[in-house]
Amino acid sequence: MSRANAGTKGVPRADRELQIVRAACEVFGTVGFAKASVAGIAADAGISKPLVYQYFGSKEGLFSACLTHGAELLASDMERVAADDSVGLERGLRTLDGIFRILEPQPWLWRLFFDRTAPESGDVAAARAFYTDRITRLAMEGVGELMALVGDDDPLDVSAMTAVWMNVVDTLVTWWLDHPEVTPSQMTERCYRLIVALSGAEPPARIVADPAVR
Amino acid sequence: MSRANAGTKGVPRADRELQIVRAACEVFGTVGFAKASVAGIAADAGISKPLVYQYFGSKEGLFSACLTHGAELLASDMERVAADDSVGLERGLRTLDGIFRILEPQPWLWRLFFDRTAPESGDVAAARAFYTDRITRLAMEGVGELMALVGDDDPLDVSAMTAVWMNVVDTLVTWWLDHPEVTPSQMTERCYRLIVALSGAEPPARIVADPAVR
């Protein structure tokens, strides 16, 4: 009985993994890969560091799992929006609305994807490349439609505009992080107003059922 | 003669400091504060680590000097643009043009300002707060004018839109980093087209003297 606290507690691996990933997502998403410590994450998850290594192999492996966890949630929602028949700014708004709703209980998920301190090779890079492809494809498609509507077909223009669009989403999420009292519906309404202000023309339809929620 | 290479080389402190700051800006701006190593920066600058500490006190002090160096360049240019009489999208375009021209030989300067791995207290925070104020004031003023023109006076909307604007600049600079063959003039022209595509209406005037440069 020299090791006071060792031995299994009967928690199956899958459960523990999820528990660890959840804690890790919050830490990685909040302070970034470079500043996060595995020991700290283990403590947050209520277990010890070696268990993390046993299940995920390395800090990088853990981050990779987090990235996949978060990106899967977001990408699948974006594909859901892309599958319906909205186009142009309306589709943009619907995408934003979906993102805001997913991110409400765990806003830090978003940052995982844009963490410049994360490794740029290995599993992490592979996971990121996979989801970047998946997400950029959707964004490029939406932005391309929009630009074609106004007669700009220059591929570099579309590329730059896609980058702008994706970072506008990033910015709005970040802004939201600084204004936690704002609800997802309010964010969507706000985006609607901003788009109206920018584009001059009214987008085709309101996205949120009840504007009174504002 | 045990220390092979010691002793002054006759370079005055001010010159060395600039030399070190320049090397540090590139490293900090490229890999971020957290991943940058002081020894590496010293090597890039062609001097030894203790000299860096003698002149800047700490890694944080060095970063702070870099931040001030870069932000001063950018802020003063933005104030130059603000001082002339353009408004709305035209002012936005002129601001972008100035930024692109400054950043052409040293694009990494931009990143210094948005580095989330930098310390969040002490000198760095103070310097950042100083320039954030200065720059945000200008941006908010410009964005506020634009939004007032279309009848949106909600202060939170203006706040969110200002965040979007500043990050659009960030995105365009980042996109440019990935397309190094593009000149500053071409970037400004591209931004002109993107704004036209988004806003529907033609902005008042072209910014770049000779569109043929495209």
Next chain:
DNA sequence: GGGATATGACCTTGGAGTAAGTTACCGCAA
């Protein structure tokens, strides 16, 4: 000689990763 410029070698610490052992659960033979 004194002060500014400069460096190699060192100290220190935080954090990634590991070795080795501990406990609990589970299937199975008697």
Next chain:
DNA sequence: TTGCGGTAACTTACTCCAAGGTCATATCCC
């Protein structure tokens, strides 16, 4: 039902290294 090996879950207590920071000393100019 009990005993028992095998395996999965779990921890303490390390090792090791990169990188921030310091010390003592060296060279040059006035």
